[in-house]
Amino acid sequence: IYYKYTPKPEYGYLYLAKRGATTHDVLLGAEYYVYKNASCTSYANDKNGNHTLRVNSENSPYSNRLTYEPGTYYVRESSKVPKGTRRDTAVYKVTVKAGQSSWVSSKGWNEDIEYGVARIRKTDNTDPSKTVPGATYRIYKDKACTIRAKSELGKNIQLVTTAENSNTVTVAPGTYYIKEYKAAEGYLLSDAVYPITVTRGSTGLVEVTDSPNTGSLKLKKESADPDITADNKSYSLKGAVYGVYGSKADAGKDTNRMAVLTTNEKGETETLELKSGTEGIPYYIKEITPSAGFELCDGTDGSDQGIHTVTVKTGKTAVVTCREPVATGDFPLELQKYDEDTGLAKPQGTAGLEGAVFAIEYWNNNAGNTSGIPDAVWYYRTDKKGHFSIKNMDDFISRYTFGKNQSQTEYAGKTITSSPLKQNEDGNICFYMGTYRVREISPPKLYQLSGTMRMSWESSSKGVPVTEGCVFVMGYNEKTDTVDYKYADKVIQGDNISINAYDQVHLNMLTVTKYGSGRKPLSGVTYKLVRSSDGTEIETRTTGSDGQAVFQGLVPGEYILTEIQTAEGYNLLKEAVTVTLPYQMTEKEILDKGADISKAYFDEASQTFCFETVNYDITDSAHFDMPLTGGNHKTMYLLLTGALGLITAGLFLRRHTNR
Structure with missing residues (x-):
């Protein structure tokens, strides 16, 4: 079986792009024909039998597409030109290549009228150096703003502000009126009408201002632990400083502060006016400096690491409440x-x-x-x-x-x-x-x-x-x-x-009084006092003419009193006497024995009454003379082998086995 294969030709594509020469607006209805020859006498139909390129949309300067075999073609505008423009008489030579797109680009020129240009510049009335982009203004022929002005191409015209001025529109010379149609984000829609005069070949410029769309913000600081801080002079809600920021990143780094808020005695700040929007604009608050006694807000109040987010809406006051951590210390005291x-x-x-x-x-x-x-x-x-x-x-x-x-x-x-x-x-x-x-x-x-x-x-x-x-x-x-x-x-x-x-x-004193027959004081009798715990000799004392030997400055403890030399005609004491200083008594013992406590001190740590001055009277018998309340001293007798001791003002006396 044999068959003949005829390959299909490869095609290329042809487009037209046309704008206004001065306005760069789309020229709706612009129409160009495609010819086989430069004299434009023979149409060149594409594979679909069409030879017309036409701009069919006011939103795009591009025409329909024609599909041609590779080759050279000639394009010229038809007699149907867009309103207000002159016919483009140029012949455009274009080469179509297989699988590729080719373009014819043309500009539309106005007719005999020499047009002017309108432009608007808008600034913030709170900051004249700041322009306001994004506002849309319509241009009217009448002051009542009911009749829209047309461009040289017959289209309704408007101006949109930019960061510098605005776009420009080409209009016939004359006086026009400009009114805001759509406000810029964060600004109020103005109902002001501005006249503008456009002359031939010149640019008419209108300078306008606008007020920001505003709401307000205030902050209230509270203590996270009011039981501690209430009426406490070490803590104050006054003087906390907060930064206001336009982004969370700025708040986190404390950069690009928009404003600063400072609290008063009640923890409240002044009201801050800020730009807002219909749906509200978010702002971010972070404490910069805490007030006295408080730590920096760290997020324990539910904020994001101390950053509070608040939305400010037009005509409303947003209140931010910060519950701040109270500064405390462990006060690491050791004594x-x-x-x-x-x-x-x-x-x-x-x-x-x-x-x-x-x-x-x-x-x-x-x-x-x-x-x-x-x-x-x-x-x-x-x-x-x-x-x-x-x-x-x-x-x-x-x-x-x-x-x-x-x-x-x-x-x-x-x-x-x-x-x-x-x-x-x-x-x-x-x-x-x-x-x-x-x-x-x-x-x-x-x-x-x-x-x-x-x-x-x-x-x-x-x-x-x-x-x-x-x-x-x-x-x-x-x-x-x-x-x-x-x-x-x-x-x-x-x-x-x-x-x-x-x-x-507390230092104690021990007084020993030696008596002979008839209770006559004996001099020349020597006593030695030794600390019981370690046998250290404290000192020796000899009685004077009053029969007394006094030991002073004795620290609390148990002592052993020994008579080491006596008067002529008397025998030494055979047993030493153990003395505990001070003499201590419980409250019950005081009451039972009726002791006079005016000469004692109460020791809180041991819960006893302590008599720090102790008197011994030594004769042939030992008398324990307890001072009683009112000073009526009665005698209690304690027998010791070979010696007797009399204790005044409190003495704990017990036998020391020394035999």
């Missing part, structure tokens, strides 16, 4: 008791460093002012090592009642109650910004409420009385986003605030 005489964190004798009570008093000011009644007080007690930590709840006293009036404290007979402790979100104890004073209000066992306290790094010359205490100011440093602790106007460095508190131990 150690010391003996003031030895300088050691070890008690003398049988005294102890346990049981000292300290008050941590708080005033809601950041000026270090401790006058008046504290706004809060917390109480702590030292442990067996004489130490307390503000973080250790075992050292914390929630409620406590002090002993009788003889107690060495201003709180004698009274009950103290600690203020509630605050915990942060991690469950750790934290304290408010403000002024703190740490002072001793009750001494440890057998110590006096007398001594000095100072920071652990200070010299002894810097000590202050323990009853006056150390004063600190805790404040938030917004620059470093940390809590600063100041003492004596110095910022304390380190992880803790360490205080050394020194107390004086």
Whole structure:
């Protein structure tokens, strides 16, 4: 089987593009014919039998497409020209190539009328240097703006503002009226009518202004913990500074601030007028500087890392509420008791460093002012090592009642109650910004409420009385986003605030009076006093003409009194006497024995009455002479083998086996 194959010719394509020569507007209806020869006497039909190129849409300058075999063709405008333009008499030679598109580009020229150009320039009336792009203005022939003006091509004309001026339109010379048809984004639609005069060959320019479409914005700052900050001078809603931004990125970097808002005493800012839109324009608010006692807004109030988004709508006031985190500190206070005489964190004798009570008093000011009644007080007690930590709840006293009036404290007979402790979100104890004073209000066992306290790094010359205490100011440093602790106007460095508190131990006195026959005082009798715990000899004393040997400055503890030399004609005591200083009695013992407590002090730590002056009367028998209430001394007898001792003003006497 044989067949003959005839290949189809390959085609190319031909288009026309035509605009106004001066306006560049689309020339609707422009029509061109395609010819085979340069004299334009023979039409060249395409494969579909068509030889006409026509601009059929006012939105596009391009014509229909004709499909031709490859070759050379000639194009010329027909006699049907668009209104207001002259016929283009040029003949355009064009080569069509297979598989490719070829173009004929032409410009339409106006007829005999020489046109002018209209243009508008629009600026912001709040900032004359700023142009307003995107506003659309229509041009009318009448002042009432009912008859639209036409371009040289007979089309309705309008102007759209740009970043510099606007587009231009070509119109016949004359006076026209311009009115806004569509406002630029963020601006109000103006109903003003502006006249414009266009002359031949010149450009008429109208200068107009417009008012931004505005709404308003204000901010209110609130405390995230009003229970702490209410009526607290260390915290203030006044003075917080916020930046207003046009984008979240700018807010995050604090760049391109549009405005700044500052809070007053109520935490409120002034009202800020901003551009808005029908649907609203978003703005972004971020705190730049916190007010006193507050941390920077960090997003705990639900904002995005402290960035608040608000939409400002025309004619409305948007209110942003910022609930700001309260600055608190853990106040890492540590305190150690010391003996003031030895300088050691070890008690003398049988005294102890346990049981000292300290008050941590708080005033809601950041000026270090401790006058008046504290706004809060917390109480702590030292442990067996004489130490307390503000973080250790075992050292914390929630409620406590002090002993009788003889107690060495201003709180004698009274009950103290600690203020509630605050915990942060991690469950750790934290304290408010403000002024703190740490002072001793009750001494440890057998110590006096007398001594000095100072920071652990200070010299002894810097000590202050323990009853006056150390004063600190805790404040938030917004620059470093940390809590600063100041003492004596110095910022304390380190992880803790360490205080050394020194107390004086109660010293005791032992008086021995030796009597002979007829209770005649004997001189020349010598006694030795030894510390029982380690056998250290304290000193020896010999009675004078009054029969007395006095031992003074004795620290609390157990002692052994031995007669080592007696008067001529008398025998030495066969047994030593064990003496405990001070002589301590419970309240029940005081009541049972009717003891006179006017010469005793009440030791809060041991809950006993302490007699620090002890008298021994030694004859052939020992008399325990207990001072009773009212001074009516009755005698109680304690028999000792070979010796008798009389105790006045309180003595604990027991046998020392020395046989």
